[in-house]
Amino acid sequence: MTAQDVLDLSAAQTARTIADRGASAADVVTASLARVAANAALNAFVTVASEADVRVAADVAPQGILHGVPVAVKDNIATTTLSTSCGSRILAGWVSPYEATAVSKLRAAGAVIIGKTNMDEFAMGSSTENSAFGPTRNPLDHSRVPGGSSGGSAAAVASGACRIAYGSETGGSVRQPAAFCGIVGVKPTYGRVSRFGLVAFASSLDHIGVFGRSVDDAAVGLQVIAGHDPQDATAVDVPVGDYRAAAGRPLTGLVVGVPTEYYPASLDAKIRAKCDRAIDVLRQLGAEIRTVSLPHTDLAIPVYYILAPAEASSNLARFDGVRYGPRAAADDLSDMYERTRSEGFGPEVTRRIILGTYVLSQGHYDAYYLKAMLVRERITQDFANVFASGVHVLFTPTTPSPAFTFGARSDPLDMYLSDIFTATANLAGVPAMSQPIGLVDGMPVGGQLLAAHFREADMFCAAYALEHALGPEALA
Amino acid sequence: MSTAMETDVTAGFEMVVGLEVHVQLKTQTKAFCGCSTNFGAPPNQNTCPVCLALPGALPVLNARAVELALRVALGFGFTVNARSIFARKNYFYPDLPKGYQISQHDTPIAEHGRLDIGLLINGEPRVIGITRAHMEEDAGKSIHDRYESATAVDLNRSGVPLVEIVSEPEMRSPEEAGAYLRTLKQILLYLDISDCNMEEGSLRVDANVSARPFGQVRLGTKCEVKNMNSFSGVERALAAEFRRQCGVLVAGGSVQQQTLLWDGAKGEIRPARSKEGSSDYRYFPEPDLPPLLISDAELARVRETLPELPAARRARYAAMKLSEYDVQELTADPATGPFFEAVLALHADAKSVANWVNGEVRAVVNERDTAWDAMSLEPARLAALIDLVRDGVVSSSAAKKIFAQLLVSTDTPRAIAERDGLVQVRDDNALAGWVDEVLAEHPVEAARYAAGEKKLVGLLVGLVMKKSQGRADPKLVNQLLSSRATG
Numbered sequence: 001m002t003a004q005d006v007l008d009l010s011a012a013q014t015a016r017t018i019a020d021r022g023a024s025a026a027d028v029v030t031a032s033l034a035r036v037a038a039n040a041a042l043n044a045f046v047t048v049a050s051e052a053d054v055r056v057a058a059d060v061a062p063q064g065i066l067h068g069v070p071v072a073v074k075d076n077i078a079t080t081t082l083s084t085s086c087g088s089r090i091l092a093g094w095v096s097p098y099e100a101t102a103v104s105k106l107r108a109a110g111a112v113i114i115g116k117t118n119m120d121e122f123a124m125g126s127s128t129e130n131s132a133f134g135p136t137r138n139p140l141d142h143s144r145v146p147g148g149s150s151g152g153s154a155a156a157v158a159s160g161a162c163r164i165a166y167g168s169e170t171g172g173s174v175r176q177p178a179a180f181c182g183i184v185g186v187k188p189t190y191g192r193v194s195r196f197g198l199v200a201f202a203s204s205l206d207h208i209g210v211f212g213r214s215v216d217d218a219a220v221g222l223q224v225i226a227g228h229d230p231q232d233a234t235a236v237d238v239p240v241g242d243y244r245a246a247a248g249r250p251l252t253g254l255v256v257g258v259p260t261e262y263y264p265a266s267l268d269a270k271i272r273a274k275c276d277r278a279i280d281v282l283r284q285l286g287a288e289i290r291t292v293s294l295p296h297t298d299l300a301i302p303v304y305y306i307l308a309p310a311e312a313s314s315n316l317a318r319f320d321g322v323r324y325g326p327r328a329a330a331d332d333l334s335d336m337y338e339r340t341r342s343e344g345f346g347p348e349v350t351r352r353i354i355l356g357t358y359v360l361s362q363g364h365y366d367a368y369y370l371k372a373m374l375v376r377e378r379i380t381q382d383f384a385n386v387f388a389s390g391v392h393v394l395f396t397p398t399t400p401s402p403a404f405t406f407g408a409r410s411d412p413l414d415m416y417l418s419d420i421f422t423a424t425a426n427l428a429g430v431p432a433m434s435q436p437i438g439l440v441d442g443m444p445v446g447g448q449l450l451a452a453h454f455r456e457a458d459m460f461c462a463a464y465a466l467e468h469a470l471g472p473e474a475l476a
Numbered sequence: 477m478s479t480a481m482e483t484d485v486t487a488g489f490e491m492v493v494g495l496e497v498h499v500q501l502k503t504q505t506k507a508f509c510g511c512s513t514n515f516g517a518p519p520n521q522n523t524c525p526v527c528l529a530l531p532g533a534l535p536v537l538n539a540r541a542v543e544l545a546l547r548v549a550l551g552f553g554f555t556v557n558a559r560s561i562f563a564r565k566n567y568f569y570p571d572l573p574k575g576y577q578i579s580q581h582d583t584p585i586a587e588h589g590r591l592d593i594g595l596l597i598n599g600e601p602r603v604i605g606i607t608r609a610h611m612e613e614d615a616g617k618s619i620h621d622r623y624e625s626a627t628a629v630d631l632n633r634s635g636v637p638l639v640e641i642v643s644e645p646e647m648r649s650p651e652e653a654g655a656y657l658r659t660l661k662q663i664l665l666y667l668d669i670s671d672c673n674m675e676e677g678s679l680r681v682d683a684n685v686s687a688r689p690f691g692q693v694r695l696g697t698k699c700e701v702k703n704m705n706s707f708s709g710v711e712r713a714l715a716a717e718f719r720r721q722c723g724v725l726v727a728g729g730s731v732q733q734q735t736l737l738w739d740g741a742k743g744e745i746r747p748a749r750s751k752e753g754s755s756d757y758r759y760f761p762e763p764d765l766p767p768l769l770i771s772d773a774e775l776a777r778v779r780e781t782l783p784e785l786p787a788a789r790r791a792r793y794a795a796m797k798l799s800e801y802d803v804q805e806l807t808a809d810p811a812t813g814p815f816f817e818a819v820l821a822l823h824a825d826a827k828s829v830a831n832w833v834n835g836e837v838r839a840v841v842n843e844r845d846t847a848w849d850a851m852s853l854e855p856a857r858l859a860a861l862i863d864l865v866r867d868g869v870v871s872s873s874a875a876k877k878i879f880a881q882l883l884v885s886t887d888t889p890r891a892i893a894e895r896d897g898l899v900q901v902r903d904d905n906a907l908a909g910w911v912d913e914v915l916a917e918h919p920v921e922a923a924r925y926a927a928g929e930k931k932l933v934g935l936l937v938g939l940v941m942k943k944s945q946g947r948a949d950p951k952l953v954n955q956l957l958s959s960r961a962t963g
Binding site for chain 2: 076077078084086091094096097098100195196197198199200202203204230231232233234310311313314316317318319320322323324333334337357360361362365369
C-alpha cells in the first residue's frame, strides 16, 4: 500500500497500518504535504510545515492512537513549531512560546501537525472570507466558500490532505464549514476540551472542535484532546467516555427529538427533505422520534451578537502593540493604540469590537449584556427541559442553506444568520455535531445532532448509525 | 500665603474621607499563574504566558490567595459571600497586559464590616464602616524616568494577588484616617497575610476626600488622592486636598471630580496623568473564571487557623495588671507578645518581664532591625536573668551588662555574672568590713550620721558601693547602715 493510499484510510486505520509497518509515518505525512501542495489553490493553510520537519516529527512520534496521523490545526490554536496568526495582520508571524493543551495531547497521541489552517480573522465570520491571508475556497466548488470561521481546516479534510483537523467554534465555526464541505464536524460540551492555548474570541462560547472525514475520524480526533486541564478553570473534571464504543450500537431505546423551531416554514424545502430522510433512517434504525420544542431558539442570534462581541471587545484588548505584534509609529500612547489596532484589525473584527464596547458601556449594559445573559439562561433551560424529558439527542439541519458563493453575504446581518441553527449549542454549552446527509444542488447539506452536557457518546451513537445507514447517499 | 489664611479657608467645612486600601497578599505565587511574587527580581523575570497576556493563555485562581482573603474577611468580621464573581475591569494601559484587570465588582468575596479605630470622640469609640473587601490582581509597573521619551514596563508585579478593603466615607479628619489605617495595618499584620510595606507597595492607600459645609447631609464632590507612601503622608495629603477643595468652594467655585497625586517631597497635590477610557471600565463577569464558591466547611477551616487578634491580646494583658503603656507596647506588633509570653511562662512577674521586653529587648530588636524570633536570645535565658535580679543575685545595673553579654555569648546569665564578677556580695562579714572602712575613712560624716542625720545614708551607701566596685548588695548595705545609726 502506498503512502498516498494510506492517507485515504481512516485515521485509526492509518495509525494501525503504521504500527504494523505497512507504511512509514514519515512517508504518510510527506504524502499529506503533497496533497496540500496539490490543493494550494484552496488557500486552506496559512502556514504549512516543511517536509523535513514533519518527517522528523513522524519519526519520533509516540505510538499512540494517532501514531503518524497527519492533522491540521486552525491558526488560532497555539503551537511552538508554527506561527499562530489567527488570520490577522496583528499577529502575522507570531510564534507562541507555549503550546495549547489540545496540541500537546495531539502530539502525545502521535499525531503530526502538517500546518496551520486559514480562518476568518479571530474566528469572526462564517465564510473564511475575513482572513488577512485571503479567502479559502470550497474544495467541492471553488466558486463557493468553505464556511467559517474554521474554513481552512474543513477544506484540508475535504480535499483529502488529512483525515482529522482541528478548528474552533464560538457560534458554529466547525459545524457550519463541516456541513458546507460534506464532512463531519464536532463541537464538544463546553469544558470538555481545554481552551488553554486557543486564542480567545468569546471565552464563554469558545470551544476547540474537530473535523473528521468520517464519524470515526471525528470521534478519534475528539477522544485524544478531551479531558480536564488544570490550566483552564472552565475545563470540567468529569471522566471522558469512549466515543468510538458507540459504533455499531443499535438505536433501540434512543429517543431523537425533532425541535420544531429548527424547521421553520421558510426552511429550504430541499434541505427539509434531506432532514426528513435522515429522520426516517433513524426511525428505521430503531430510534423513537419525538417532536419537541425549544421555544427561545429565535433569540439565539441576537443574544449571540451581544455576548460574543462583548467578550471579544475585552479579549482583543491585549493586541495593543506593546508586547507582541506590529506597533504603529505614533505621537503618543493613545495614538499608538489607535493606529496599531486600526491597521492590525480587519473590518469585521473592528465592527465587533465596537459593538461589544457599546453593549458593555455605562447606560447600555443592563439593556444589552445583562438582558442577553438572562435570555441565554432561558435557551440553556430549553435544552435542559428537553433532555430531562427523556430525549437523548436532537436532530436538526446544520445550516439554512448549502455553501454560498463568494461575496454572496456581503451584508453582515445576512452572514450572521448562517449561524441560526448552530449558535444555540454554544450558548447552552451542549455538544453538537454535523454530518453530511445528502447533496442539494450539488452541494452537501449537514444534519446536526445535539446531546445533553457531556453526553457526546449519545450523539456519536446516532451519528455512527446514520452514517452507516446512509452510506453513499450522504454525499448524493 | 499665611497659615492663618489657609486655616480660615477650611473654617465651617467638614472633611469627609473614605479609604481604599490595597493589600498585597503574601502568597508564593501570583493570583492566576505560577509565577513567583518575589519582590526585587530583575524586570520581567517573574512572568509567563498568563501574566504577560500572551494570546490563548488563561487564568487559574490561586487557592492560597483565596485562603488569605478569607483570613482578612474573618479576621475583620466581614460577611463572606458564599458565591462571589470575578469581573473584568477594562482599560488600556501598557502595564496592564490583558487590557483588563481581573477584579470583583458586583459580588465581592466579603462585605459589611466595622472597625473600631481606637479613638474616643466625645467619649464614644470611633467605629468606621467597611463597605467591602474584594480580590483582584495587581498591574505591572510603568517606569517613566528610565529612558528618555520612552516608558519601560516591568510586569513582575502583573497578576500579584491583592485584597482591596474599601471603607465607607465615614472619617472626618486626617487623624481619623491615620487611626483607621494604623488599626487596619496592625490587624493585617496579626493575620499574617501581607508584609504591609508601603514603600515596597505591598500596602497602598487611595483616599477619597470631599468637603461640605457643616450640617449639610449631601456629600460634596469627591476627589481621589493617590501616591502616598506613608500613613503620615496620607494625613498630610488629606489636609492639603481638603484645603484646596475648601478654597475652591469659598471662592464660589465647584470641585471637579478628578484623580490627584500626592508629592510627598514637595508636600503638594497635582493632577494625575489621565488613563485612556478610565471613566468607563465596562465591567462584566470574567468568563474565564467560574464563580468563586466558599463552603461553610472551608470557612470553618480558615476560622480555626485565625490567630489571636490585637483587641483580644490587649484585654488579656490588661488583665495581668500591666500598665496601659505596657499593653500597647507589647501588642503593637504581632511578634512581641509571643516573646513576652515565652519569657513570662518561665518567670512569674509580668511587670518585670514587660519592663525587660519593652526596654532592653525592644531596643535590640529595633537597633538590629531583626525579627523577635530571629534574635539570638532564647526566652529561657532572659527569664533566668530576670530571676537573678529578683533573687538579688545581681543588681539591675549588672543585669544590663549581663544582658548585653547574652546576645554574644552562649553562657548562662549566672555564668556570665560569675565570670565578669557581677554577682552581688551579700556576705555579712564582707559587707560589714566595707561599712567599717567607709565610716573610718569619713569620720565627720560618720559622726553626723550616728548623731541622727539620716539623709546621709544615701551618701554612705554610695561610698560602700564604690569601695565594693559595685558588687555589694545595696539593700543589705542600707540595712547595715541603718542598724549602725540606731545601734
